[in-house]
Amino acid sequence: xxxxxxxxxxxxxxxxxxxxxxxxxxxxxxxxxxxxxxxxxxxxxxxxxxxxxxxxxxxxxxxxxxxxxxxxxxxxxxxxxxxxxxxxxxxxxxxxxxxxxxxxxxxxxxxxxxxxxxxxxxxxxxxxxxxxxxxxxxxxxxxxxxxxxxxxxxxxxxxxxxxxxxxxxxxxxxxxxxxxxxxxxxxxxxxxxxxxxxxxxxxxxxxxxxxxxxxxxxxxxxxxxxxxxxxxxxxxxxxxxxxxxxxxxxxxxxxxxxxxxxxxxxxxxxxxxxxxxxxxxxxxxxxxxxxxxxxxxx
Amino acid sequence: xxxxxxxxxxxxxxxxxxxxxxxxxxxxxxxxxxxxxxxxxxxxxxxxxxxxxxxxxxxxxxxxxxxxxxxxxxxxxxxxxxxxxxxxxxxxxxxxxxxxxxxxxxxxxxxxxxxxxxxxxxxxxxxxxxxxxxxxxxxxxxxxxxxxxxxxxxxxxxxxxxxxxxxxxxxxxxxxxxxxxxxxxxxxxxxxxxxxxxxxxxxxxxxxxxxxxxxxxxxxxxxxxxxxxxxxxxxxxxxxxxxxxxxxxxxxxxxxxxxxxxxxxxxxxxxxxxxxxxxxxxxxxxxxxxxxxxxxxxxxxxxxxxxxxxxxxxxxxxxxxxxxxxxxxxxxxxxxxxxxxxxxxxxxxxxxxxxxxxxxxxxxxxxxxxxxxxxx
Ligand SMILES: Nc1ncnc2c1ncn2[C@@H]1O[C@H](COP(=O)(O)OP(=O)(O)OP(=O)(O)O)[C@@H](O)[C@H]1O
Ligand SMILES: [Mg+2]
Numbered sequence: 001x002x003x004x005x006x007x008x009x010x011x012x013x014x015x016x017x018x019x020x021x022x023x024x025x026x027x028x029x030x031x032x033x034x035x036x037x038x039x040x041x042x043x044x045x046x047x048x049x050x051x052x053x054x055x056x057x058x059x060x061x062x063x064x065x066x067x068x069x070x071x072x073x074x075x076x077x078x079x080x081x082x083x084x085x086x087x088x089x090x091x092x093x094x095x096x097x098x099x100x101x102x103x104x105x106x107x108x109x110x111x112x113x114x115x116x117x118x119x120x121x122x123x124x125x126x127x128x129x130x131x132x133x134x135x136x137x138x139x140x141x142x143x144x145x146x147x148x149x150x151x152x153x154x155x156x157x158x159x160x161x162x163x164x165x166x167x168x169x170x171x172x173x174x175x176x177x178x179x180x181x182x183x184x185x186x187x188x189x190x191x192x193x194x195x196x197x198x199x200x201x202x203x204x205x206x207x208x209x210x211x212x213x214x215x216x217x218x219x220x221x222x223x224x225x226x227x228x229x230x231x232x233x234x235x236x237x238x239x240x241x242x243x244x245x246x247x248x249x250x251x252x253x254x255x256x257x258x259x260x261x262x263x264x265x266x267x268x269x270x271x272x273x274x275x276x277x278x279x280x281x282x283x284x285x286x287x288x289x290x291x292x293x294x295x296x297x298x
Numbered sequence: 299x300x301x302x303x304x305x306x307x308x309x310x311x312x313x314x315x316x317x318x319x320x321x322x323x324x325x326x327x328x329x330x331x332x333x334x335x336x337x338x339x340x341x342x343x344x345x346x347x348x349x350x351x352x353x354x355x356x357x358x359x360x361x362x363x364x365x366x367x368x369x370x371x372x373x374x375x376x377x378x379x380x381x382x383x384x385x386x387x388x389x390x391x392x393x394x395x396x397x398x399x400x401x402x403x404x405x406x407x408x409x410x411x412x413x414x415x416x417x418x419x420x421x422x423x424x425x426x427x428x429x430x431x432x433x434x435x436x437x438x439x440x441x442x443x444x445x446x447x448x449x450x451x452x453x454x455x456x457x458x459x460x461x462x463x464x465x466x467x468x469x470x471x472x473x474x475x476x477x478x479x480x481x482x483x484x485x486x487x488x489x490x491x492x493x494x495x496x497x498x499x500x501x502x503x504x505x506x507x508x509x510x511x512x513x514x515x516x517x518x519x520x521x522x523x524x525x526x527x528x529x530x531x532x533x534x535x536x537x538x539x540x541x542x543x544x545x546x547x548x549x550x551x552x553x554x555x556x557x558x559x560x561x562x563x564x565x566x567x568x569x570x571x572x573x574x575x576x577x578x579x580x581x582x583x584x585x586x587x588x589x590x591x592x593x594x595x596x597x598x599x600x601x602x603x604x605x606x607x608x609x610x611x612x613x614x615x616x617x618x619x620x621x622x623x624x625x626x627x628x629x630x631x632x633x634x635x636x637x638x639x640x641x642x643x644x645x646x647x648x649x650x651x652x653x654x655x656x657x658x659x660x661x662x663x664x665x666x667x668x669x670x671x672x673x674x
Contacts, residue, residue, distance in 0.1 A: 197365055198398035200385040202412030202463065212411075216402045 028276070035269035038063045046265050066270035075254065076271065080278065082249035086165060086240075087233035090172035091180075094229045095222065097173065098180035102221075103214075105181070106188035113189075120181050132171055132242050139167050139243065163245030171239040176232065180225035187221025188214070220293050227286050231279050251275055305515060306530075307340035314377065316341045316499055317362065317467060322371035324357050331357045333523040334371070339467075339516075344493055344500045346510040349520030350546075355503040356395070358520075359469050362501065363392040376466060386415075391460040392469040397452050399444040405431070405455050406440040412463045430458040433492060449476045450485065457489075461496060468493075470502040474509065486513055507547055511535070519543050535595075540674040544593045551596065551639050552672075557588045564666060567592055571637040576611040577666040584673070591672040597642040598668035601629045603654055606663035614661050615639070617654060627653065631662050 037046040038061065050060055070076045105116045123131060138144045139162040146158040161167050191214065199209035237252030244250070251271065258268035307313045315338035324332040332354040339345045347355045360366045361373060364385035372379050380388055391412070399408050406427055413423045431437050434454040444452055453473060460468050473489070474482045490513050493500050504510050510517045511531045518528045519542075527534060527543045538544035541552065553576075555569035565580045567590060578592055606612045618638060619630035622645075629641045639662050643653065654660045 192396070192398065194394050194396055194398040195400060197363075197385070198392075198394060198400070199411070200365075201363060201390075201392050202459070203386050203415035204411070205386055208415070213400060 031269045031272050034265050035066055035273045036062050036064070037266050038065075039264050039266050044265070045263050063266070066266045067274070069267055070270055070274055075249075076251075076274075079249045079251045079254040080275070083234045083236075083251040084278075086168055086172070086248075086250060087230050087236070090169050090176065090233050091226050091230045093169065093173045094177050094180040095226060098177055098184055098225060099218075099222070101177075102181045102184035102188055105185050106191075117182075117185065120178050120185075123178065128175065129238065132175065132239055135167070135171050135174065135243060136162060139170070162243060163248075165244065165248055167243040167245075168240050168248055168250075171243045172229075172233050172236060175239065176229040179228040179232075183224035183228060184218065184221040187218050187224070191217055220290060223286050223289060227283060231283065234279060235275055305342065307342070308338065308516065313340060315339055315374075316343075316376055317501070318374040319358075320372045320374070322358075322361065322368045322373060324354070324361060324366060325369045330523055332361070332368075335525050337518060337525060337528070339499065339501060341499055342497060343515045344490065344502070344513055346514040346517045347501070347503045347520055348507055348510040348517050348547075349505065351505060353520045354523045355505075355520055356471055359392065359471055359501065359503050362467070363390055363469055364388045389466040390469055391463050391465040391467075393456050393460050393471065393473050395471040395473075395475065397444075397456040399452060399455060399459070401444055403443075404440065405436065405442050405444070405447070408444070408455060409459050409462050412459060416463075426462055430462045433461065433495070434458045450481050453477065453485070457492070461492070461498070464496075465498060467499045467501060470500060472503055472505070474504075474506075482509070489513065519546060521546070537670065538593070538672070541591055541593075541672050544670070544672060549596050549640055551594045551599070553592045553594075553637070555590060555592060557584045557586050557590055559586055560584065565590075565671060567671070571633065571635045572613045573634060574613075576669070578611075578669045578671050579667045580671045584671070588673070593670045593672055594664050594668060596628070596640040597626075597644075599639070599641045599662055599664045601631060601641040601643055601654055601660050601662050603658055603660055606661055610663040610665055611669065612661050612663040613639070614659060617656055617658060617660060620654075620656070629654065629660070631660055 141158040149155045240248045240250045317339040319337035322335045409427045519526045544550045553569040555567040559566045615631045615633040618632040621628045631639045
């Protein structure tokens, strides 16, 4: 009986784990391996890590130089910081827009909630790439936004928004907003409203009750939403490439350039590994907090 | 030497009620949850709202707390119409059925929360919190979070949080429902003791009639949005004014009949189920032919194998069921008509006269003063 159970459990758990191993863990290891090898002209454009053919026997050729290179050239540090900065600003904007939105949806009458949630998820029906392209049409000098502002007489000269960091932030906020709204909604929706009644009963005005009760209790939702926005935003390539300008320095673009323009796979891999490490740290902090929270409210 | 006055402000026509409901109705859409309720509750009372699930008890309490606004009618607290006063400005505090303790705050912070809203100085908050935690015997738990407490302890903290505010009225929505029976009985007495000490008016919702009986100065019996009767536990049990209340509180034997005559504070009623006429004490006037229900509580009847003495109402039948409960035995006697009567018999003696047993023909008897005429 229990043997069958264990077998069943194993079989159910197998496909997702197999999927993760084959399409996530192994590629990661391959990238990590490449990041330790040396570049060469040819196919593949790097030397094997383990040299089988040498007469002196099998030899391991580990090259940490690629990582050293990341430290050596200021470009990389600047690109990392640029990514963190733009992703941070975008996350903050998403939070400022997404929190009231999620709150409004969570407190809307039951019949409305599903329609409103559907609206939040609606952009996913269209390809991400097309939606980012559409922003070019809106933001460019002779685009919709400038046209509108000129027509309203608010400005006399068209504004240069496209190909600036502002356009990148707009694009990222637009693209990642649902990832902020949905976890926040899930959190706010399951909040026990009698807590707010209790607060009111004890003499607390609505806004103070929000600060004292709702906000602290929604911290897990804020963290979840922020991680979901921040992490992909840091590594974002498409948005800075399409909407950003020459001074938009983001690590995703640098990685692209290393890989396709310079054909330096080992350095590109090292950039990717460094980015992974940089992002895994906050995620682990997040999970640690989540875990502690879950224990505290059980 | 003055005699100790019984606490009964509701009998004093000059007394002003602390809480007054004036024909209050609450509708949700086209559903009427509370209908035309008139209610007066006095300072120092322990008032219970008793009724089956869904009868509108919580709705009534929530209107008093300010979470629902009456669709019609007005509510006065201490003479002030509170219809337009938001919950955070009302001099009442509510202990929620779910306790609604803030999960992200310690016990101490929970209790201090209401005091901080009042802008009380820190040092005084500290003293006050210590005092109320003392009162509910939770002193050692000040630093814990609600999830680290047992159900009973959470209930005490919720109570302390309300008491700290020293409200004029404390509202309790089924405060003891989550506790096991033993703890519940113990806490009932404690609650009454605390109420005695702090002198705050308590309004409690419950669907446990034993609880309402032991704790309350008065009880309001509710049914489908109406208050059917308001009275002391004794009133409600001994003198229910309607079939519904008689049936809802305790066990009752009820016989439908018609008045055949009367006078001198006594009626004669023909009850087809009993086979012959019975006499009932009744102070009012009812014309012959009026349909009535005669109610007799099981413990006010006697069951015996001997024919009862003259002047008693009686009927006879066979024992359909009996249960020995130690102090008392419960008999279910089936009459010729098929009607069943429940009778309690106190087991007074170790042995001696043989109690009625299976297969016995028995007589059930009761005095006319122990029956009640119900016209509603
Ligand atoms: N917000 C609401 N919207 C619609 N109907 C409601 C609402 N609140 C209560 N009701 C209805 O009003 C009636 C009375 O509800 P209430 O909560 O007062 O019952 P209760 O006597 O407290 O019952 P219980 O003992 O089960 O707690 C119920 O039929 C309930 O469905
Ligand atoms: Mg209720």
